[in-house]
Amino acid sequence: MPTVLIPPPYRGPTDGAAEIVVEGDSVLACLEAVGRKYPGFLDQVLTADGAVHRFVKLFQNGEQLDGDVLSVAVSEDDSIEILAAIAGG
Amino acid sequence: MSGPSGDKIIYVDMTNQTAEVKDFPEEWKLLGGRALSAKILTADCDPKCDPLGPDNVLVMAPGVLSGTAAPTSGRISIGAKSPLTGGIKEANTGGQPGQHLMKLGYRAIVVKGAPSDAEARYAVEINEDGVSVTSADAHKGKWNYTLCQDLHGQYPKTASFITCGPAGEARLSGASVATTDQDNRFPARHAARGGLGAVMGSKGLKYVMVDPGRASVRQPSDRKKFGELCKTYTKDYLDGPQMFKTGTSSVVPVANMLHTFPYKNRVEGQSPDAQTLDGARIVESFETRGGEMHNCMTGCIVKCSNVVHDAQGEYKTSALEFETLTLLGANCAVASWEDVADMDRLCDEVGLDTIETGAAIAVLMDAGQLEWGDAEAMKKLIAEIPELTDRGKAIGNGAVATGKFTGHHRVPHAKGQAIPAWDPRPLKATGVTYCTSPMGADHTAGLIVNPGLQPDQFAWESQKVQIVNAVCDSSGFCQFLQPNLDNIRDFYGALYGEEFSREAIHDQGWECLADEWAFNDAAGFGASDDVMAECLSKDPINGQVFDVPADIVAAARQRMPAQDDLFEAKASG
Numbered sequence: 001m002p003t004v005l006i007p008p009p010y011r012g013p014t015d016g017a018a019e020i021v022v023e024g025d026s027v028l029a030c031l032e033a034v035g036r037k038y039p040g041f042l043d044q045v046l047t048a049d050g051a052v053h054r055f056v057k058l059f060q061n062g063e064q065l066d067g068d069v070l071s072v073a074v075s076e077d078d079s080i081e082i083l084a085a086i087a088g089g
Numbered sequence: 090m091s092g093p094s095g096d097k098i099i100y101v102d103m104t105n106q107t108a109e110v111k112d113f114p115e116e117w118k119l120l121g122g123r124a125l126s127a128k129i130l131t132a133d134c135d136p137k138c139d140p141l142g143p144d145n146v147l148v149m150a151p152g153v154l155s156g157t158a159a160p161t162s163g164r165i166s167i168g169a170k171s172p173l174t175g176g177i178k179e180a181n182t183g184g185q186p187g188q189h190l191m192k193l194g195y196r197a198i199v200v201k202g203a204p205s206d207a208e209a210r211y212a213v214e215i216n217e218d219g220v221s222v223t224s225a226d227a228h229k230g231k232w233n234y235t236l237c238q239d240l241h242g243q244y245p246k247t248a249s250f251i252t253c254g255p256a257g258e259a260r261l262s263g264a265s266v267a268t269t270d271q272d273n274r275f276p277a278r279h280a281a282r283g284g285l286g287a288v289m290g291s292k293g294l295k296y297v298m299v300d301p302g303r304a305s306v307r308q309p310s311d312r313k314k315f316g317e318l319c320k321t322y323t324k325d326y327l328d329g330p331q332m333f334k335t336g337t338s339s340v341v342p343v344a345n346m347l348h349t350f351p352y353k354n355r356v357e358g359q360s361p362d363a364q365t366l367d368g369a370r371i372v373e374s375f376e377t378r379g380g381e382m383h384n385c386m387t388g389c390i391v392k393c394s395n396v397v398h399d400a401q402g403e404y405k406t407s408a409l410e411f412e413t414l415t416l417l418g419a420n421c422a423v424a425s426w427e428d429v430a431d432m433d434r435l436c437d438e439v440g441l442d443t444i445e446t447g448a449a450i451a452v453l454m455d456a457g458q459l460e461w462g463d464a465e466a467m468k469k470l471i472a473e474i475p476e477l478t479d480r481g482k483a484i485g486n487g488a489v490a491t492g493k494f495t496g497h498h499r500v501p502h503a504k505g506q507a508i509p510a511w512d513p514r515p516l517k518a519t520g521v522t523y524c525t526s527p528m529g530a531d532h533t534a535g536l537i538v539n540p541g542l543q544p545d546q547f548a549w550e551s552q553k554v555q556i557v558n559a560v561c562d563s564s565g566f567c568q569f570l571q572p573n574l575d576n577i578r579d580f581y582g583a584l585y586g587e588e589f590s591r592e593a594i595h596d597q598g599w600e601c602l603a604d605e606w607a608f609n610d611a612a613g614f615g616a617s618d619d620v621m622a623e624c625l626s627k628d629p630i631n632g633q634v635f636d637v638p639a640d641i642v643a644a645a646r647q648r649m650p651a652q653d654d655l656f657e658a659k660a661s662g
Contacts, residue, residue, distance in 0.1 A: 009347060011541025012515075044346060054369065055343050057330045064330060083330055087569055088509060088532040088662055089337030089393070089410030 002074045004034050005081040006041075013040035027058060028070035030080050045082060057083045092118075092310035092585035096196045099220050101213055103292040104143060104202030108213065108220040113196045119581060119589070121153035123179040124563035124597060125197055126168030127604040130177055133199065136612035140172035140284075141260050141291040143203035149186075149251060149297065150198075152565020156191025156307040158315070159580055160323050162565040163188035163386040165251075165268065167280040169288040173262040173445070173487055174505045174529045176609040178283035181533075181562050183385040183394075184268030185249035186297070191565075192304040193217065204293040210258075211293050216248075216300040225295040230255055230475070232438040233267050233276040240296065241274060248300040252276050254440020255475035257286030261485030263445040264290065267437065270385040270394070270407070277394075277407045278385050281442035282531055283506065284487070310586030318583055322576065323390055333393040333569050336382060337411040338368025338426075344411070347540060348631040349512040351420045354448075354455040355501050358512055358630035360419035366426050371395050371409060378402050391569045397430050406434040412532075415510035416447025421454060421467060428464035435471040441485065446471065448488040448507030453480075456495035499624045504529030504614075511536055513625055514633040518542050521551040521637055524619045525645045527605030533568060533662035534558060547637060548644035553655050555645070556598035561660035563601060571659035574598070595651050606646065616643060 004020045011018065014034070022033035035042030045056055050070075052058065058065045059081040065072055074080065096113035120128055126148040138144035147169045154162040165187030171178035190198070193215065204211065212225040228236055233254045240250055250269045254276075257264035264286030267276035309315035341363055344350040348358030360366065375381055378398040385394045385408070394408035409430050417436075418429040436443045450467055453459050458480075459466055474481040483494035488507040492500035501508040506529035513520025522535035535554040542550060557574060564580070566572045578589040619642055625635045 008537075008539035008541070009343060011539055012347070014541055016539075016541035016543055016546075053342070055339060057332070059330075083332065084343050085332035085340055086343065086536070086538045086661070087333060087337045087340055087393075088412050088511065088536060089340075089408065 001076060002030050002078045002080060004030050005079055007082050007084050009084050009086055010041065010044045010082060013038045013044070024074060026070065026074055027060070027065070027072045027080055030074055055084060059083065093307050096194050098196050099198045099215070101198060101200045101222060102202045103200060103204055103211065103294065106204065106211055106222040108222050110220055118585065119153060119597065120563065121155070121196065122150050122164065122166035122181060122563040122565060123168070123559060124601040125150040126166050126179050127177065127601050127608070129197065129199055130168060130170070131604045131608055133201070134170060136170065136608050138170060140170045140175070141287060145170050145288055145291070147200040147285070147288050147292060148197055150196065151187035151191045152563060154580055154584065155187040155565035157309060157584065158306050158319050158388065159566070160319060160326070161389040161391050161567045161570040163388060164565050164567055165190070166562060167266045167285045169285055170612070171283040171285070172260070172287050173284040176504060176529065176612055176614055177527050177605045178285060179528065179562065180266070180280035180282045180285055182266070182268050182278045182280040183389070183567060184270050184278035185386055186251050186268050186299050187565060188387055189249050189299040189301040190215070191307055192301045193299070198297065200292055200294060203291060207293070209293050210295040212295055213297045215298065217302040217304060228295050230258065233440055234438055236296065237269055237274065237276045240298065244298050245300050247302060248298050249274065250276065250299070251297040253286055253289040253295055254438065256440045256485050257290035258295070259475060259477055259485065260287045260290050261474070261482065262287055262490065263442050263449065263485050263487045265440050265442050267440055271387050272383060273404070275407065277437055279437065279442070282444065283528070286440050309584045311583045315580070315583035318579055326390055326570065333391055334382065335372050336368050336393050336395040336408060338371055338395065338409055338414055340411045341367040341414060344415070344510060347538070348515045349510060350415055351510065351512055353422050353461060354420060354451040354499055355508070355512065355630070356628065358515060362419060362424035365424050366414050366418045366429070368395070368411070368414065370426050371397060374398065383407070389567070391567060393569050405430050406437060409433050412510050413443040413447070416444045417450070417467070420447055420451045422461035423464045423467070424462060425464065431468055432464070432471060435468060439471060439474055441471070441474065444509050445487045445507050446484060448501065449484045449491040452488050452491040452497055452500055453484065453495060455499055456497035458495055499628070500622060501625055502530055502622045503620070504618060506530045508625070511538065512630065513621060513635045514630050515540050517635060517637050518547040518550045520621060520635045521547045521642055521645050522555060524621055524642045525551065526555060527602065527609050533562070536661045544637065544641060548641050549649055551645040552649060553658055554661055555602060556595065556655065557658050557660050558662055559601040560594060560598040563597070566660070568660040568662040571661070573659050574656045591651070591656055595655065599648055619643070619646070
């Protein structure tokens with residue numbers, strides 16, 4: 001089953017879990033599966049309209065996704081990684 | 090070959106305005122920036138001295154890799170005993186002086202003493218011919234941008250500057266040290282935290298001019314390996330997500346979501362104005378006003394600095410950072426990024442830390458002595474600081490001083506230094522850093538944005554990132570490049586043509602912290618000082634207070650065995 005990799009800033013709702021194995025055949029299905037298990041998670045990644053937040057980047061097996069990223073097909077052994085920029089300045 | 094050799098160190102005696110150049114000790118070759126500053130202060134500065142007296146020692150030390158072709162590696166550390174915290178302090182900044190000093194082979198400038206005439210101003214001039222101390226009386230009291238504009242006409246175009254604004258001249262504890270950036274040569278980069286500008290001012294030092302002339306890039310011992318490292322590291326970075334390519338100000342929505350975008354002196358963790366303070370608005374303004382992302386120093390591949398223009402398309406400031414938007418914006422209930430940009434420029438002009446200044450004004454507002462969100466009054470207040478009105482002095486001396494001035498109880502700080510944006514209530518491991526770092530409440534000492542951490546992980550996570558950041562801040566690399574310890578030791582190995590083990594780099598990071606803690610202990614600090622301001626332990630945001638037990642806080646100062654994640658952890662600040 002695919003694995004969703006959670007970045008440290010988003011591990012509040014996942015109680016610290018960094019890797020979550022889910023069932024899903026698309027990026028959106030995988031993210032929603034994490035959201036069902038961990039309430040509050042999905043809001044960190046998607047807007048109220050269901051789009052990916054501007055400040056979030058998604059990767060599939062290490063390759064950055066662009067375009068209609070939520071519709072991208074996901075296979076059994078795939079990993080979906082989420083990145084969010086954090087810095088003070 | 091053994092790598093760069095013949096390095097020197099400059100000792101300036103401000104009591105009689107002389108400079109002496111000495112050989113840089115060979116055994117210190119892998120000490121730069123923060124670690125070098127700590128080593129010099131431990132050796133040469135009485136920890137019990139008056140921070141604004143002649144016995145304090147001001148260190149300006151570029152990183153080990155500064156002046157080389159390593160990407161984004163030209164940062165310079167400013168160090169001294171802090172007038173704000175009373176402990177050791179290091180703040181580092183970009184711009185060009187770090188690169189220029191190292192191209193000339195100068196590993197540090199150590200400034201001691203003070204002139205007998207407190208009204209006299211001096212400059213240190215450094216070029217290929219040597220070092221001299223000259224009068225700078227003609228520049229007394231000048232704001233930073235005017236000063237640098239005048240200095241540009243006085244010195245060669247190749248020169249860069251380290252300057253002290255009027256807040257530093259007035260010895261205010263929130264004063265910064267400015268450096269000029271690489272393209273416009275504006276004094277827009279600041280070693281801001283801890284009041285090091287006040288130390289510079291107390292020594293009568295208005296500016297340092299560094300002209301590298303035709304000096305070339307520092308050559309490593311193993312040129313082939315060093316070149317390959319530069320190429321590979323740069324390619325990997327540029328092929329990656331480049332999370333900071335629109336600047337740190339783009340972090341606003343994430344921070345707001347995590348309840349660490351403090352509002353109204355931190356009584357809340359989210360601001361209703363997050364949309365209008367979001368750095369995305371700044372990037373959008375580039376299209377109609379001009380402005381752009383740029384690199385503050387030569388060789389930077391991160392380019393996180395935004396150049397902000399006004400509505401007329403004229404330059405206003407750079408860089409407008411997340412921390413500034415938070416402390417001078419949300420924390421004071423200011424809604425407009427443009428107002429914050431005006432205040433950022435004012436702080437750069439006067440030479441003030443935007444974090445400390447914003448936190449101090451929020452205390453003033455919380456005490457009922459200024460209206461929340463009154464940006465125009467804030468601008469007037471910052472501009473009056475050099476006039477040393479009672480209120481201006483309080484703000485210029487920081488949040489704790491403003492708390493005393495107003496009699497207000499809620500002053501969010503640790504060791505006398507205002508809490509930066511990242512809040513220790515939702516981010517408790519970061520709070521452990523604020524309590525235990527020799528630097529006080531400083532996110533660049535060890536930022537951990539992981540609200541899912543369990544209490545038994547706080548001590549190691551804090552210690553780990555404090556070590557990584559100490560090494561990073563000694564290397565010259567910018568934290569936004571996010572190097573890890575393995576990256577840094579690879580570069581060191583190629584620079585000096587010798588293996589630098591994981592154990593050695595772990596030791597170096599720990600030794601830096603140990604030197605700094607030893608300085609603070611000798612200055613009179615104890616375990617009872619490793620605490621958070623009471624308001625952060627009592628007033629919740631999003632239902633959370635800072636409630637980390639003292640034994641967990643104390644554990645972060647006890648050296649733990651290295652785990653593999655130490656070497657993979659990226660610098661984070």
